[in-house]
Amino acid sequence: MIKIETKSKIQYLFYNKVALRITLIYMALSVIWILFSDKLLLTDPQTAIYISTIKGWVYTLIVGIFFYITITRELNKRMQVEIERKKVEDFLVASENKYKVLVDLAVDGIILGSHDGIITEVNKQMCDILGMNKEDLIGKHIKFLPFTKESLAANPLRFDLLQKGEIVKSERTILRPDGKEVYIEMRSKMMPDGTYQSICQDITERKIIQDNLKIAEQKFRRLFEAAKDSILILDANTGQIIDSNPFIQDLLGYSAKELIGSKIYEISPFKDIIENKEKFLELQDKGYVYYDNLPLKTKSGIVKQIEFVSNVYLVADKKVIQCNIRDITERIKKEKELEVAKSDFLSMTSHQLRTPLSATKWVLEAIAYDKNLTPKQQERFGYLVDSNERLINLVNDLLDVTRIESGKLQVNKKIIDINKLINNLFSSFEFLISKGNKNIIIKIPDGLKDIYCDPVLIYEALKNLLNNAIIYGATDSKDIILSVIERDEDYLISIHNDGYINSDAILKIKDFQKFTRGIGASEIQPAGSGLGLYITKKVIEASGGNVWFESSAEHGTTFYLTIIKSKL
Amino acid sequence: MDKLNKKILILVIEDEEILLNTLSERLLNEGFEVLKAVDGFDGVQLALKVHPDIILLDLIMSKGDGLSMLKKLHEDAWGVNAKVIILSNLSDPRKIIGDIDIGLDGISKYMVKTDWTLEDIVMEIKNIINNK
Numbered sequence: 001m002i003k004i005e006t007k008s009k010i011q012y013l014f015y016n017k018v019a020l021r022i023t024l025i026y027m028a029l030s031v032i033w034i035l036f037s038d039k040l041l042l043t044d045p046q047t048a049i050y051i052s053t054i055k056g057w058v059y060t061l062i063v064g065i066f067f068y069i070t071i072t073r074e075l076n077k078r079m080q081v082e083i084e085r086k087k088v089e090d091f092l093v094a095s096e097n098k099y100k101v102l103v104d105l106a107v108d109g110i111i112l113g114s115h116d117g118i119i120t121e122v123n124k125q126m127c128d129i130l131g132m133n134k135e136d137l138i139g140k141h142i143k144f145l146p147f148t149k150e151s152l153a154a155n156p157l158r159f160d161l162l163q164k165g166e167i168v169k170s171e172r173t174i175l176r177p178d179g180k181e182v183y184i185e186m187r188s189k190m191m192p193d194g195t196y197q198s199i200c201q202d203i204t205e206r207k208i209i210q211d212n213l214k215i216a217e218q219k220f221r222r223l224f225e226a227a228k229d230s231i232l233i234l235d236a237n238t239g240q241i242i243d244s245n246p247f248i249q250d251l252l253g254y255s256a257k258e259l260i261g262s263k264i265y266e267i268s269p270f271k272d273i274i275e276n277k278e279k280f281l282e283l284q285d286k287g288y289v290y291y292d293n294l295p296l297k298t299k300s301g302i303v304k305q306i307e308f309v310s311n312v313y314l315v316a317d318k319k320v321i322q323c324n325i326r327d328i329t330e331r332i333k334k335e336k337e338l339e340v341a342k343s344d345f346l347s348m349t350s351h352q353l354r355t356p357l358s359a360t361k362w363v364l365e366a367i368a369y370d371k372n373l374t375p376k377q378q379e380r381f382g383y384l385v386d387s388n389e390r391l392i393n394l395v396n397d398l399l400d401v402t403r404i405e406s407g408k409l410q411v412n413k414k415i416i417d418i419n420k421l422i423n424n425l426f427s428s429f430e431f432l433i434s435k436g437n438k439n440i441i442i443k444i445p446d447g448l449k450d451i452y453c454d455p456v457l458i459y460e461a462l463k464n465l466l467n468n469a470i471i472y473g474a475t476d477s478k479d480i481i482l483s484v485i486e487r488d489e490d491y492l493i494s495i496h497n498d499g500y501i502n503s504d505a506i507l508k509i510k511d512f513q514k515f516t517r518g519i520g521a522s523e524i525q526p527a528g529s530g531l532g533l534y535i536t537k538k539v540i541e542a543s544g545g546n547v548w549f550e551s552s553a554e555h556g557t558t559f560y561l562t563i564i565k566s567k568l
Numbered sequence: 569m570d571k572l573n574k575k576i577l578i579l580v581i582e583d584e585e586i587l588l589n590t591l592s593e594r595l596l597n598e599g600f601e602v603l604k605a606v607d608g609f610d611g612v613q614l615a616l617k618v619h620p621d622i623i624l625l626d627l628i629m630s631k632g633d634g635l636s637m638l639k640k641l642h643e644d645a646w647g648v649n650a651k652v653i654i655l656s657n658l659s660d661p662r663k664i665i666g667d668i669d670i671g672l673d674g675i676s677k678y679m680v681k682t683d684w685t686l687e688d689i690v691m692e693i694k695n696i697i698n699n700k
Contacts, residue, residue, distance in 0.1 A: 362594075366594060
């Protein structure tokens with residue numbers, strides 16, 4: 001706009017000078033023509049006067065027209081300038097109004113101040129933040145805003161920095177006239193005309209959240225540092241240790257400096273757990289990993305038993321892995337002690353319970369050996385023997401079940417001669433076999449001798465199955481076939497008899513549940529406890545094998561069990 | 569048979585009087601010569617002194633347990649080859665006798681008392697004697 005005005009002045013001056021010169025030249029030429037035209041044209045004086053007069057008028061008219069055009073153009077130019085100026089003024093007024101509206105509508109509070117710090121303007125938002133009226137603020141020095149003493153002391157007004165042209169950012173606390181405390185963030189700057197402008201934000205909520213976060217972080221930090229668990233925080237992408245608590249430093253014998261920044265799979269105690277990067281990536285993918293009772297070698301070479309739990313979670317869009325490592329050496333030791341105590345208790349209980357039962361058994365047998373009993377006494381005596389046997393079986397089975405259900409069934413595998421084990425088994429059944437008039441057929445492939453298994457558990461399972469085959473097999477069936485087949489992965493042992501289990505009884509015993517007996521079993525063997533098949537299943541499963549049976553009227557009954565070929 | 573049996577000396581080591589007497593009486597009736605000991609200390613002394621043909625040994629005894637006696641026997645030139653039948657009411661003897669195989673090696677037989685009759689024991693003794 002200023003440019004246009006400058007140009008019009010120049011044009012004005014230019015046109016003015018040209019017009020003046022042309023006018024003067026033409027006026028001079030007119031006078032010359034009037035005075036000397038007659039002489040110059042050599043006409044009579046009267047005609048010359050006429051001619052010169054006409055010419056003079058013509059020239060004067062031309063000059064007049066020229067002036068008219070020039071002045072008119074100049075006036076138009078001036079009017080144009082005036083219109084442009086008016087437009088600019090209107091634009092400025094509109095801009096000022098827009099600016100005022102913007103200031104008033106601004107989300108942030110705005111304070112304008114004079115060069116000496118006196119408030120000249122505040123917007124509505126600022127009044128709302130301060131809880132004060134515009135009239136109460138305008139004209140006051142900015143230092144009289146209701147800042148708390150503490151916040152002003154911590155963050156004083158810095159006119160010196162503003163005068164250097166810096167943008168000053170500070171957080172202060174305001175105690176409003178209504179007693180409410182608000183936190184504001186002020187950003188101030190000196191304008192080119194020397195006035196000041198401050199933009200203020202109410203950050204009370206943010207501040208409260210920040211304070212709470214800070215408290216939470218402090219609490220977390222205290223927990224993290226006081227935790228009796230060892231904790232490592234890892235960058236989930238790189239496996240690098242970001243943080244470690246003092247407890248893990250004690251556990252591993254490494255300082256925080258040695259741990260932080262290292263990659264977990266490069267630290268020797270973890271090499272057994274996360275031996276390489278691939279394993280670490282697996283840990284990262286799974287999200288949650290739990291290892292119980294792992295050995296961990298500390299820096300000083302001491303092996304500790306640990307429990308390792310890791311979780312992957314997001315912290316500010318960044319994946320981290322938290323590893324909690326608990327030293328369970330003491331717990332394992334206690335558990336072992338408890339286990340020994342429990343095991344000793346079981347052994348002693350079984351011993352104490354069996355002693356009077358064995359005494360009864362042998363004394364009854366001794367009485368029967370005398371053969372001086374009447375038939376009636378013999379009958380009653382038989383009841384006593386049966387009752388005692390029943391009690392013995394029940395005690396044996398209950399002790400087995402207790403051992404199984406305590407979850408601590410020990411599997412002690414060793415190389416045994418399967419022929420010897422089966423011979424031992426049959427020797428303990430000789431009486432029962434001869435009493436039932438059974439014919440035992442053993443089929444073991446030639447050359448098969450050494451089997452790697454727990455002899456006690458396999459013996460227990462076979463004892464139960466053979467006992468069932470002898471007692472519950474059909475009375476007219478004589479043959480009981482025990483066969484061993486070597487397969488790729490395991491040995492299959494089967495015990496077959498010609499009797500069969502009816503479909504209702506199969507339903508009852510198919511799952512090998514405890515205290516479940518086949519239909520009619522109680523009539524054949526009142527002393528049965530219903531625990532034999534359950535014990536068989538549990539001991540075979542504990543050894544890593546399976547047990548099942550097939551039964552039909554056509555093919556008789558066969559119970560199978562497998563002994564897996566374990567590595568030595 | 570009787571003539572042969574009379575030569576057989578059996579040492580029974582058992583701290584339960586009823587069991588000791590019942591078993592000894594039956595063995596005598598079967599024609600064996602029987603020596604009795606009520607604890608492991610007496611038992612091992614008697615065994616090393618008289619060198620019985622078969623020792624019937626209880627494990628859990630109030631004085632001198634069977635395992636200690638077995639160890640002492642194994643330290644003796646005769647004792648290391650002695651025929652021993654363990655008669656115990658412990659169902660998992662591994663806890664007590666450690667690495668010694670059950671019924672397979674080292675010990676002639678491991679018998680849980682409640683699971684065996686006196687007749688079974690006699691038969692077992694005869695089996696061992698006949699296989700000697």
